[in-house]
Amino acid sequence: MADVTPPASMSAASSVSPTFDEVFCGLLPRLYRRAVMLAGSRQSAEDVVHEAYLKLAARPQRFLAHPEPYAYAFTAVLSVARDAYRKDRRQVLVDEVAGVEGAEDAGVGGGGYGGWDGGVARRHAELEAVRLLGRLSHRQAGIVILVDLDGYTIDQAAKIMKVHRGTAARHRARALDRLRAYLVESEHGQAGR
Amino acid sequence: MDAGPRYGGADEEAAALLRARLRLADEQIGTPAGLWDRIREQPGAGRQPAGAWALRRPFAVALAVAAAVAAVALGVWWLVRPGPVDIRPAGPPGTVPVTVYNSEEACRTSRTMECALRLAKDPHTAYAARGNLAGRVWHGEVLWVRCVASDGQLLRDEEGVTSTRWYRVTGGDGVSGWLPGVRTRNTREVPECPAGAR
Numbered sequence: 066m067a068d069v070t071p072p073a074s075m076s077a078a079s080s081v082s083p084t085f086d087e088v089f090c091g092l093l094p095r096l097y098r099r100a101v102m103l104a105g106s107r108q109s110a111e112d113v114v115h116e117a118y119l120k121l122a123a124r125p126q127r128f129l130a131h132p133e134p135y136a137y138a139f140t141a142v143l144s145v146a147r148d149a150y151r152k153d154r155r156q157v158l159v160d161e162v163a164g165v166e167g168a169e170d171a172g173v174g175g176g177g178y179g180g181w182d183g184g185v186a187r188r189h190a191e192l193e194a195v196r197l198l199g200r201l202s203h204r205q206a207g208i209v210i211l212v213d214l215d216g217y218t219i220d221q222a223a224k225i226m227k228v229h230r231g232t233a234a235r236h237r238a239r240a241l242d243r244l245r246a247y248l249v250e251s252e253h254g255q256a257g258r
Numbered sequence: 259m260d261a262g263p264r265y266g267g268a269d270e271e272a273a274a275l276l277r278a279r280l281r282l283a284d285e286q287i288g289t290p291a292g293l294w295d296r297i298r299e300q301p302g303a304g305r306q307p308a309g310a311w312a313l314r315r316p317f318a319v320a321l322a323v324a325a326a327v328a329a330v331a332l333g334v335w336w337l338v339r340p341g342p343v344d345i346r347p348a349g350p351p352g353t354v355p356v357t358v359y360n361s362e363e364a365c366r367t368s369r370t371m372e373c374a375l376r377l378a379k380d381p382h383t384a385y386a387a388r389g390n391l392a393g394r395v396w397h398g399e400v401l402w403v404r405c406v407a408s409d410g411q412l413l414r415d416e417e418g419v420t421s422t423r424w425y426r427v428t429g430g431d432g433v434s435g436w437l438p439g440v441r442t443r444n445t446r447e448v449p450e451c452p453a454g455a456r
Contacts, residue, residue, distance in 0.1 A: 086298065090294050093289065093293065093294055093297070094289040097287070097289050097290075097293060098283075098284050098287040098289075101287050102280070102283065102284075102287075107290065111290070111293065111296070111297075114293075114297065115296075115297045118297050190279070190282045190283040190285075190286045191283050191286060191287050193279055193282075193283065194279055194280055194282075194283030194284075195283075197276065197279060197280070209276065209280075210280070213273060213276050213277045213280055214277070214280040214281060214284060238269070241269050241272045241273055241276070244272060244276060245269070245271075245272040248271075248272050248275040248276060248279070249271065249272065249275070
């Protein structure tokens with residue numbers, strides 16, 4: 066009987082191949098970063114990736130058989146983030162954090178760093194991304210992440226999001242419309258509202 | 259990799275700025291230590307369907323319970339519901355209500371002596387005979403019929419309806435007598451009066 070005992074890594078999932086965990090674990094850092102941007106906070110992001118993990122683990126074969134597991138997992142993360150947002154609309158996306166704006170004025174924000182700043186610039190970049198994506202619908206945010214961050218083409222992003230190519234292109238165009246003024250102004254140091 | 263279709267200058271600038279912001283954030287968000295362990299070992303990581311269904315499950319359960327309660331309540335009501343109700347007014351036991359009918363339309367709203375209809379003492383005597391008056395009723399009054407004599411005097415009303423039926427009635431004020439069948443439009447079965455009651 067000893068030779069049929071599942072390995073320790075499968076303690077909670079005797080019916081699932083460890084390959085699922087391995088693949089998911091490999092994608093976890095990337096998925097977590099996307100979840101932070103979509104969910105608005107690190108705590109929420111942990112919940113989102115956990116929920117996405119459970120969601121995918123319910124049908125591990127679909128995940129493993131998918132030609133691009135990251136894309137499949139990303140749609141799960143996006144879906145969970147959207148559900149969590151709808152479930153608790155009282156949650157407000159991070160807007161301004163005391164000290165961060167001051168840090169930007171001091172020249173440590175944005176893309177340049179003059180040295181260790183206690184993590185302020187690091188948090189600033191994260192919050193800035195959250196703020197940008199928070200202005201978009203979840204679909205727009207999903208398309209923007211896939212195209213502008215992950216480098217997929219509009220066609221590929223449309224396929225991943227299971228929408229028509231024209232719809233995906235329209236989502237991205239509207240997202241850029243929405244963000245253009247904010248991006249340009251903030252680039253010129255006028256982002257204070 | 260190609261970032262998609264070409265856009266105008268302003269869009270290109272916005273897209274470039276957006277890409278730069280997102281990539282900067284992406285480079286700087288670190289994965290918390292032990293995240294994988296927490297995900298894998300947290301309660302609930304038991305390969306059960308989760309996500310939207312897990313969020314909606316309490317609502318689904320509540321909905322199912324409410325539907326079951328409604329179904330049981332409907333079934334109980336169906337079993338114990340009251341049958342067809344006889345809405346005739348309450349009266350003395352063994353009687354049938356009839357409503358006085360005056361063929362003269364002008365008299366239906368007037369409660370004058372000229373519009374009164376006679377209750378006779380004897381259905382076999384001429385209706386208008388002197389002394390054959392037991393009481394007076396008017397159009398619309400409800401009387402209680404105990405029985406009917408079908409061999410009374412033949413009467414014809416103003417509309418041409420004829421009948422030899424006479425009803426043994428009692429009025430609400432206690433007056434009793436015989437009401438000619440042509441002075442009502444009864445549709446109920448009424449038992450025949452025994453010979454002694456005439």
